[in-house]
Amino acid sequence: MQLWDCIKHRKILTCKGHTARVGAIAWNSNHLFASGSRDKSILIRDIRTPSDYVNKMVGHKQEVCGLKWSFDQQQLASGGNDNRLNIWSLHSSSPTFSLLKHAAAVKALAWSPHQHGLLVSGGGTADRTIRFWNSVTGEETKCLNVGSQVCNLMFAKTVNELVSTHGYSLNEINIWKMPKM
């Protein structure tokens, strides 16, 4: 993977370390980011240091396709084609929680800006659920069967609502009012 300057239109850096395609990138700050690959690993990179990566997170058995940092930047959620949702702390190389409830790839991930430690994940075609998690305890707090592949999840900033986008088979965009949890 590579880093580019969008204003000067210049390549800044080629980041080595992955041996297969990189389908997910998530920035923690302007200098730290995570990249997830089909090589099953997640690499944490700090562009201020000369090393290729500062942490290698190994916990998925297939391609990593979803990555999101919590709002306090201390936890990373990752989803994979192995149906697994992993929650990591910034400096650890093994997952804090490895959650195997989805029955298909986990790509859609969102952290609530309204409630600390609330993580939401969505599953692929064979799963079609949106699950709510307490990232502090690893506990599942709610499960919605939504009837379609979940492609993306995102919270509204100013109201406590969640947007989900779907693929197979209904191709919907849904807006959910969040209950108190």
Place this chain on the structure above:
Amino acid sequence: MDAPALYDDFYLNLVDWSASNLLAVGLSNSVYLWNAGNSKVVRLVELSANDLVTSTSSSPTSNVLGVGTHMG
């Protein structure tokens, strides 16, 4: 912006907004930037012909764009 060859693959993340109000889109082996202020499009990245862009992600407030590739 026309987006021919937008790769239809659930696992990839090809579109992202940057802090400078540019929309980065990975199309085949290139990344294009659509400027939301003036609708102008520029090609930022062109990989080798046998490679593919598989993700784009902007840093929170700087001008750095992460570009994931098929080669790794």
